[in-house]
Amino acid sequence: MHLSVDVKKHFPGLELHFDFTLDADRCGILGPSGSGKSTLMNMLAGLLTPESGHIVLDGDTLFDSCRSINLPPEKRRVGVVFQHSHLFPHMNVAKNLFYGRNRQSAGVARIDDAQLIGVLQLDSLLKRQVTSLSGGEQQRVALGRTILANPRLILLDEPLSGLDEALKYQIIPHLRKVFTEFTIPMLFISHSLEEMRLMTDDLLLMGHGVIDRQEKTEELARGAASERGFINILELGEAQSINRLHRRSWGENTLYLVTSVETAPGRFQINARDIMLFKQHPEAGSARNILNCRVTALRDLEWFVRVELECGGQQLIAEVVPQSVEELGITSGVEIVAVARASAFHRLF
Amino acid sequence: MHLSVDVKKHFPGLELHFDFTLDADRCGILGPSGSGKSTLMNMLAGLLTPESGHIVLDGDTLFDSCRSINLPPEKRRVGVVFQHSHLFPHMNVAKNLFYGRNRQSAGVARIDDAQLIGVLQLDSLLKRQVTSLSGGEQQRVALGRTILANPRLILLDEPLSGLDEALKYQIIPHLRKVFTEFTIPMLFISHSLEEMRLMTDDLLLMGHGVIDRQEKTEELARGAASERGFINILELGEAQSINRLHRRSWGENTLYLVTSVETAPGRFQINARDIMLFKQHPEAGSARNILNCRVTALRDLEWFVRVELECGGQQLIAEVVPQSVEELGITSGVEIVAVARASAFHRLF
Amino acid sequence: NISVAASMTNAFKDIISEFNRQNPATKIQPNFGSSGSLAKQIAQGAPADLFVSANPKWMKYLVDGAMIAPGTDGIFVANSLVFTGTPGSTATDMASLVTLKRIAIGTPQSVPAGQYAKEAMVKAGVWQKLENENKLVMAKDVRQALIYADRGEADGAFVYRTDALLAQKAKILFEVPQALYSPVVYPMAITTGGAKKPQTTALYNFIKSDAGHTILVKYGFKPIE
Amino acid sequence: MLSPDDFTAIRLSLEVATTATLLALPAGFAIAALLAFSHIPGKAIIEGIVNLPLVLPPVVVGYLLLLSLGRHGWIGSLLDRFGIQVIFTLKGAIIASSVVGFPLLVRSIRLGLESIDKNCIFAARTLGAGWWDSLFTITIPLSYRAILAGMTLMFARSLGEFGATIILAGNIPGVTQTIPLAIYQYTSMPGGDSMALSLCLVSIILSFMVLLASEAMNRRLIRN
Amino acid sequence: MLSPDDFTAIRLSLEVATTATLLALPAGFAIAALLAFSHIPGKAIIEGIVNLPLVLPPVVVGYLLLLSLGRHGWIGSLLDRFGIQVIFTLKGAIIASSVVGFPLLVRSIRLGLESIDKNCIFAARTLGAGWWDSLFTITIPLSYRAILAGMTLMFARSLGEFGATIILAGNIPGVTQTIPLAIYQYTSMPGGDSMALSLCLVSIILSFMVLLASEAMNRRLIRN
């Protein structure tokens, strides 16, 4: 998706001016409450007319105040899942779900109804009136309804905030799958960085009424180093089950990870602070991964020292407190042992 | 608060029968989407009449089908913060906030308006129309409105689900303070176990249409297999700056934490998976906290083993992979060394 | 209070102002409406002292209901029936009515003028033909029949001479021969309630006096002793 | 252009329309609320009775009112004992207008009440507002648009009410002769058409003013 | 109890009320939508014009219709060329009822439209429904209660319409004599009261039936 936006809108007490171009299929919008996230979505969907500017999606001009272009919402093929579900109260669940799909030209349906209904666990609700659904149930119907309308861009405004944790983690992978497999680009609003990292690659960071900057979701997560620690991203090989653990190759090294469903090779992350350094091999510890490394560089970050390591040809970064650096005598070139728990690694994708 | 409930209600396709007594001031309700949490709240508040049964709060019968008692909502003094805020659209923020308070008899106002408004960051919104507020702003007004009505029990139906993480963690401590200092008992619905642990001591666990069981929040948290590892919550003493670290007392123990702005005593969390276990004191490691502990119990959670520890009179839980348990010969009663990084602790409030 | 048939509105306004000039102390409130509704109001106890009807039937209704002071009821003016229509119409007498397309009359059952018109047409032998051909338009009162004739919606209308004078375009095409219909008379009476007030009798007598007659004649009525 | 009698008629019309609208409002609201919120059986019958004045020709309504409010009617004889007379007085005109406009008022308010978000009322109740309290602070303000619409409708209907009024209140110049009655009288007078027309214009202007006033009120209420 | 003429009057009344209601519905909805959703200036003027038939006495409305639709009126002479005659025909009665009931219809529908949650319409638009599509699948179904209410009101009003009808359509038994006209005729002859009363009863029963039908429809629509 290529999205080019430059729009202005004035509210009493708040001047909005969003100016950005975006080249990403899975993008998030992060910003404080009241910064204008929902307002931007409404302008993209055609529900709110900006005072001036333009919106161009994949070469199609959706809005241009100079050329007097303002495509109506139904021509934009921009789906929206609202913060509140806004289901049609006079239709049952099935009719809500198929409302948008029935308005698509015949050939283009790319999403299998039955599969999506299964993913969202709506099978048993199809005949129900939407007014009697619980909050979470409503949101799932709204999600399904929008996806089935087969839009070329989906805007999601905190769609998961009404779902329980279990359901959320159950739905997210399927959502990811729907969005990537059928290549529906999306813009995702959430207050949770975790949801963001699971759902998006890029982020628009919003201040009050403006887009402050644009960043890779992973970089932002890494950039949050001062607070949460640097995130190492590792390319690991296929998993082999050994002793209720997964063994995976990392270059020349071997790592032991907590077992997961997927065994395919993939990208994993480990926080720099989840890596402990020892002078010698610590005997009889609970940590499964003990790597012999050489310190290549040191960077003092005031409360932390970032220790760059090289182990078996691979790069790794650990963060330790300055006291430890002193005690262990860590300097560039020194040989050291890095220790990581099997549970410290998280699969990205 | 003493609450005794035994109510029945029939919905097409769902038979609800809630039967429980509760003796707790900070209680949560946890259950899957559609299990009847909001329905139970409505019955407690008097907004939905059960088909039969009784509801007794602190000796006052709110509802009793046999004795034909059914107190109207305004007589129950049971406040509700709804899943959707349901603000009064024809009043501004201030009028919404004070609607309930103005209906209390003069002497009983126990909550300071200005303080609460400050806590909820509503100062700059007071004159605004509620219809122009963002989702999060609306929910904060609804929260304040209910608290100012000075109820003897507050029901909260996912009140934080529309707030961003930062605001949420900023509000929770103040909420806790309001609820405990003014001793307003509350029933809290949330899908987040983390919010539950911060806001409640006891939990009602709900299945479809029934209360399955009642449990201490901490016990449930300890027992629950969690994707992220069990969260230890520690009460730590005041910080002293030592060597660019903060030293804080934890019962008889001393912990070293990464420096933060606040030095006051407080509640901190550490993930059970951030604690490593060693047979002996590991010499020369980067981890700052090395605690001698005794294993009090073991719980096998398939991919992890939860190891309950006792160190200097304090309880601590670590999670390690089963392989480590074997290798280190961890059994109940064994002496062991727990190691934690200075950066693994996070302040809650 | 006096209840006066609407067709006498103007005449009675004059009569009242003239009477008031002579008797400034007496305050008279006229109530103008259709004879039927006035009669019903009186039957339901409406405080009317004098009743002027355009129709002896409604007077009889009240007399039968014992609402009228005995002996006070009697005919006091007469009117005559004319046929009015757009000038140049083919209608010149009763027999020529069959050449017209639409003829407006008051509903015979309820409007006296309609009843007289029907009587005349029956006697002239054109009623059956006109009714069978649905050429008759029943208006709710004479005034409406006149409007139809005046606007050219109907080719002509049977109305009272007094009404025909109100028309703007329509002219009297011919007078209906008096032989064809019973006399058009207006009864007047003092109600049982009005009999208790001397002013009522005063007004009653004033209307029957020469001064009253002069005014009635001015508006086209023919006073009857 | 307008005679003194006409000005009286205008004043009387305004008096009747205003009084009738204000008098009918509480009862209209109550019945609308009953129809909108309650689940009692026989609602359809209540609704049917409320609608009667709409279904029957006004003249018939006037006649039925005359039957019950006349000196011999069951209500009339009761009122007579207290020295209250309805027939041939402005009271009669007001009653006639109230009855004839009532169904319009009830319909409008009912529609408004039915579209209120009940959760707002629920919220008010849990905040300690009793039934009456929430009625005045939530229900009525939230349905003010419909209430205003109903009042405007009823006011307009009262301005044009003729049939029932002439039967119940009579057509007495200066006492019960409202604009429609005056128009009626002019149309049965030679050359009265132009005067009838100017009174029609007055009616139209009045109703426009009421309309604009209600719109302005609408906007002010939205702002506050 | 009822004469053959009465039965004809009942049939004619039903015909007039039904046709008038159905004819006025599209225009009524369009104008209501215009008033509810658009922000054009001069809305108040449109509203005022729509309300005119309510403000003016029906007889005056009838007279004004006669002026414009009569043989010499500007619309009437146009229609005359196509051989269409309105005066003294059932068409006239239908037009009279339509015009008089129109403000009631528009008010009701407008109130309903104004209480729709616009977000639902927005949602439909983003799901690919065009303006007309969302009108028929969302807006109209969501305001059906108000539309039904408006239609019931108008139907009832048409059943009772007298003043404008008798002027425009005349009172021709078997052709344009609807129930109110027949009632009028009965009440204006001494002794006709009982027959008038039985026709009143018929009117009442008819309007009850319409009311019950609209309630039943309401309930069925809620269920689906």
Ligand SMILES: Nc1ncnc2c1ncn2[C@@H]1O[C@H](COP(=O)(O)OP(=O)(O)OP(=O)(O)O)[C@@H](O)[C@H]1O
């Ligand atoms: N119609 C309006 N009139 C005035 N102010 C408005 C209007 N709509 C939105 N606002 C204001 O604009 C700002 C942005 O609102 P918006 O709903 O876009 O915020 P948001 O980023 O989605 O917040 P949240 O995370 O709480 O949902 C808010 O301060 C809001 O009060």
Ligand SMILES: Nc1ncnc2c1ncn2[C@@H]1O[C@H](COP(=O)(O)OP(=O)(O)OP(=O)(O)O)[C@@H](O)[C@H]1O
């Ligand atoms: N009026 C009603 N008629 C029929 N079913 C209803 C009605 N109200 C609620 N239900 C059903 O009762 C069940 C419980 O609903 P409730 O809103 O209490 O769930 P919940 O536990 O609050 O869910 P969530 O976490 O999604 O908010 C749901 O399956 C819902 O569909």
Ligand SMILES: [Mg+2]
């Ligand atoms: Mg938002």
Ligand SMILES: [Mg+2]
């Ligand atoms: Mg719920």
